[in-house]
Amino acid sequence: MPKVARKEKILEKASGLFRNKGYHGTTIRDISEASGILSGSLYAHIRSKEDLLFEITDRGAEHFLQSVRPIIEGEGDAITKLRKAMVAHVQVITDHLEAATVFFHEWKSLTDERRHMIQTKRDEYEGLWAQLLVEGMNEGCFRKVDEKFARLLILSAMNGLYQWYQPDGEQTPIEVAERYASILLAGLAHREGSAL
Amino acid sequence: MPKVARKEKILEKASGLFRNKGYHGTTIRDISEASGILSGSLYAHIRSKEDLLFEITDRGAEHFLQSVRPIIEGEGDAITKLRKAMVAHVQVITDHLEAATVFFHEWKSLTDERRHMIQTKRDEYEGLWAQLLVEGMNEGCFRKVDEKFARLLILSAMNGLYQWYQPDGEQTPIEVAERYASILLAGLAHREGSAL
């Protein structure tokens, strides 16, 4: 196996283990076994266990940024862009379930410098959504609610997906995202329901 | 310090450490330092590190069940009950931030038997929400959407709270819950907005 492919295999196996057992719950020997390489030999490909965590987390961050940024910074009305951005976000989660989970959960185990690098990307990503929500409220197509509040609600709701989404389920990522968008935009209650 | 108070202090310190560093990232020596007891002496109060994790997780589960069950099984229309149940759920999170985080994140580190015990309580809790949503759809006050889908969206959105809620912030738990309920019930979009 070529060297790059071997490294990718190690990253892939480590992602799965970090997702299921956590970073601290996963040992170098777990990763070496899953990769079919003895633990000492792993260090021909990586410099440290934390390097693996950083690389996985950073890739996760980049997936989200690169998928969603062009949509939010592009043309269109806010509702259309919100739908598209939600579809893109959900697809990053479903296409990279392991990396997304590690990105959400395990980044806090990084040591200072690298944790700050990831934090910066997280802030940038949240900023994109903030921009979209403010835009939509100014355009008048969103109700004027607290922006930070709405943003965290939307992101939390979508991010919950990684805990229950099953790739072999009936629903495609696009269907999932559309249903989320529908409920979040239109609400759960009937219009003729009691006073809201 | 009486024995029971000492045990409570250990549980409290362990909750905070498990929340911040994860179960596997926390050592017995971390817990003993935080509690002001030498690590060997800890075992006069606990039988194992996993016992601590189980007790914290199980208490978390019970907080949610005991707060929300009476509301959902009580009288009232579904919209009122949904609001109340959301307030109760949010208050469990804000009142027991550490235990709630451990309940959401770290329960998977339990070994088989105990993990199953927690899984059973999780299922029971989700069942309560399922019951409420089905009730609301049958009463006609909720739109007929996929029940499982709506339930996971609501729970995911609320559970995201433990990641960003700050006890010293401006918003009270009740305000947070009310805002969540408002967006989830009425939706983010203006009624006169584009076709939904």
Add this chain to the structure above:
DNA sequence: CCTACCGATCGGTAGG
């Protein structure tokens, strides 16, 4: 990429 290994630290225990 393997063999052989290391110092540090882990969860936990014996005896008082």
Add this chain to the structure above:
DNA sequence: CCTACCGATCGGTAGG
């Protein structure tokens, strides 16, 4: 609840 300690395992390295 302390002192003293243990076997196991950890992340990582030297030399080939």
